[in-house]
Amino acid sequence: MSARIYVPGDAAAVALGADRVAKAFEEAFRARGLEVQITRNGSRGMHWLEPMVEVVTSAGRIAYGPVKARDVAGLLDAGFLDGKGHELRLGDPEEIPFFKRQQRFTFARCGLIDPVSLDEYRANGGYKGLERAIELGGPATIEEVFESGLRGRGGAGFPTGIKWRTVGQTPPQQKYIVCNADEGDSGTFADRMIMEGDPFTLIEGMTIAGVGVGATKGYVYCRSEYPHAIKAMNAAIKVARKAGYLGKRVAGSDYDFDMEVREGAGAYVCGEETSLLESIEGKRGLVRAKPPLPAHKGLFGRPTVINNVVSLCSVPFIMANGAKSYADVGFGRSRGTMPIQLAGNVKQGGLFEIAFGITLGELVEDVAGGTFTGKPIRAVQVGGPLGAYLPRHQFDTPFDYEAFTKIDALIGHGGVVIFDEDVDMARMARFAMEFCAVESCGKCTPCRIGSTRGVETLDKVIAGQDRERNLAVVEDLCHTMKLGSLCALGGFTPYPVMSAITHFPEDFGRGRPLSVAAE
Amino acid sequence: MSSGYAVVGEARGRYEAWSPVRGSEIIADHLAMEGATLPILHAMQGAFGYVPQDAVPLIADALNLSRAEVHGTMTFYHDFRHEPAGKHVVKVCVAEACQAAGGNVTSDRIAKALDCAFGETRPDGQVTLEPIYCLGLCSCSPSAMVNGRLIGRLDDEAIDEIAAECRS
Numbered sequence A: 001m002s003a004r005i006y007v008p009g010d011a012a013a014v015a016l017g018a019d020r021v022a023k024a025f026e027e028a029f030r031a032r033g034l035e036v037q038i039t040r041n042g043s044r045g046m047h048w049l050e051p052m053v054e055v056v057t058s059a060g061r062i063a064y065g066p067v068k069a070r071d072v073a074g075l076l077d078a079g080f081l082d083g084k085g086h087e088l089r090l091g092d093p094e095e096i097p098f099f100k101r102q103q104r105f106t107f108a109r110c111g112l113i114d115p116v117s118l119d120e121y122r123a124n125g126g127y128k129g130l131e132r133a134i135e136l137g138g139p140a141t142i143e144e145v146f147e148s149g150l151r152g153r154g155g156a157g158f159p160t161g162i163k164w165r166t167v168g169q170t171p172p173q174q175k176y177i178v179c180n181a182d183e184g185d186s187g188t189f190a191d192r193m194i195m196e197g198d199p200f201t202l203i204e205g206m207t208i209a210g211v212g213v214g215a216t217k218g219y220v221y222c223r224s225e226y227p228h229a230i231k232a233m234n235a236a237i238k239v240a241r242k243a244g245y246l247g248k249r250v251a252g253s254d255y256d257f258d259m260e261v262r263e264g265a266g267a268y269v270c271g272e273e274t275s276l277l278e279s280i281e282g283k284r285g286l287v288r289a290k291p292p293l294p295a296h297k298g299l300f301g302r303p304t305v306i307n308n309v310v311s312l313c314s315v316p317f318i319m320a321n322g323a324k325s326y327a328d329v330g331f332g333r334s335r336g337t338m339p340i341q342l343a344g345n346v347k348q349g350g351l352f353e354i355a356f357g358i359t360l361g362e363l364v365e366d367v368a369g370g371t372f373t374g375k376p377i378r379a380v381q382v383g384g385p386l387g388a389y390l391p392r393h394q395f396d397t398p399f400d401y402e403a404f405t406k407i408d409a410l411i412g413h414g415g416v417v418i419f420d421e422d423v424d425m426a427r428m429a430r431f432a433m434e435f436c437a438v439e440s441c442g443k444c445t446p447c448r449i450g451s452t453r454g455v456e457t458l459d460k461v462i463a464g465q466d467r468e469r470n471l472a473v474v475e476d477l478c479h480t481m482k483l484g485s486l487c488a489l490g491g492f493t494p495y496p497v498m499s500a501i502t503h504f505p506e507d508f509g510r511g512r513p514l515s516v517a518a519e
Numbered sequence B: 001m002s003s004g005y006a007v008v009g010e011a012r013g014r015y016e017a018w019s020p021v022r023g024s025e026i027i028a029d030h031l032a033m034e035g036a037t038l039p040i041l042h043a044m045q046g047a048f049g050y051v052p053q054d055a056v057p058l059i060a061d062a063l064n065l066s067r068a069e070v071h072g073t074m075t076f077y078h079d080f081r082h083e084p085a086g087k088h089v090v091k092v093c094v095a096e097a098c099q100a101a102g103g104n105v106t107s108d109r110i111a112k113a114l115d116c117a118f119g120e121t122r123p124d125g126q127v128t129l130e131p132i133y134c135l136g137l138c139s140c141s142p143s144a145m146v147n148g149r150l151i152g153r154l155d156d157e158a159i160d161e162i163a164a165e166c167r168s
Ligand SMILES: Cc1cc2nc3c(=O)[nH]c(=O)nc-3n(C[C@H](O)[C@H](O)[C@H](O)COP(=O)(O)O)c2cc1C
Pocket: A151, A152, A153, A154, A155, A156, A157, A158, A160, A180, A181, A182, A183, A184, A185, A268, A269, A270, A271, A272, A273, A274, A306, A307, A308, A309, A311, A312, A487, A488, A489
């Protein structure tokens, strides 16, 4: 067997120079007459160490990072291919504390295997879940997912099993599985990472959903900002189809299921499920009023399961290991694990999958190691552009849907964006309103007009014009948007705005910092 | 020998000139799809660098839609350009995680280095600068996409490289 190294092909690693590193290795191996296989794997999620290169040695895999193209010759001279010492040597990647502390249920294979090798996927537990689903049949599969307690990871946290039941109970007809891979939230990249690093997991998850509810066709609606993910998914779909895991009589069973990828076109609101369906149908991404639910009348008017990438990717583990092994971990009504994404001004940024219940403070201070600027953390935005800004005195909040709701916040898709003390919260509040104005689908007035008025009014506050009166106008606008918007774009934009005003009043010219007073 | 999966950034910048024949070919390639409008618009932009006005009636006819519907769809989405892009396309992330990492300063510097405002194509047609809301590189921000290539942790050196690339 020839030597083998791994250089991530994950977009974050590539953005930090992984393609150049891979090319430098290839050239060096050729020049030195070495026969070495270079595998472009996914990322293990420790992005501050990317590009993190791994070599297979007799003592297992040894990691080095962050590697630059100019380090390659030195690494080879130091005995990198035998896992020998070098200042970039990190040792066994799974022993790195950030990695070791995790519970990688969903991301177990991400970074471990060749993303488009079906053999490696299967050798690492892949397709065990589908086999069991086929054995159990549709209704029992749905109940298994229900029993696991899995809730939608796209943001709303709705029980996945209930959604599947609703579609499963509609009479047999053309039904669809739609995967929401629009991942528009700033601070999130879990969907991207698993589509690039372990695309078969999503294919398997969608196929299981198809078996569960009796759907034969799936669509992955992926944002256009993710060209790497789109190519990886397309490559994996082709492989799966060729091997009989997609198409007629999937894996030799009586079920048919096939799928394709559709590319978004840069509209944040198309992550909202009904807007997304309109978009696949080729229309403007206007949000639909509910009812009817997509489960009854979804894509092309047919019963449709629409789930986030991570929700669907959690299913193969649940089916392979049983609902109980998933439900056994977690906190309160938040069962299982959450891939949390640590981003922004962060020292150790990346993806951290762990059971619900870890506190926000543990995450941002211990796991992430604080800010890369070395300055104290002042605010953390959780849950993307519609999520609240949390001050230090809320850092004891456990990562749990209900605990966040209780403090007027949301965990959304699990993005955690860290800001240091240089942040201007009035500017962030204005940005939230501006984002809503830019991305509003235009269907309802509070969102369309309210956000534009919000920007204008916050500009006045920032300019010091009639502050109290204008802040009262902003609060009033937020109230109207919250109650009068059709979807969460207009309805939740008040969270970042109001949390900024409430917890950081000094940035709005309102006296003493509350966050200090409360401590 | 190389396995696994990777895309190497592809330099864009050279597009075909619009022709109704090419436009009709692109449409024909997608007619079998359910909901073909977005895939066709993407393919048009891929071929011509923008969606030419003349493509709209062709698409409408082929899909049995009104021109207004196709026009409405095209203008709803930020991705679709109505005019040819510059030779180089620079997209800089302006979303929260990039702002947290100093993105506001970085994006001002890029605009200055390229001598181009956000949302515009420089009059000499050399570069188009666009804001983008998140590239999924939020753990290594601020980030940008230059001619389809991703760049994380933008620093002054990276900005100089981008400016140099856009001079070529
Ligand atoms: C403005 C807006 C944007 C959204 N963006 C996304 C997104 O990018 N990805 C996602 O999975 N869900 C997004 N959602 C939530 C979806 O509407 C929906 O709840 C989700 O796809 C359901 O899947 P789940 O139950 O698996 O989470 C968004 C919602 C709104 C209101």
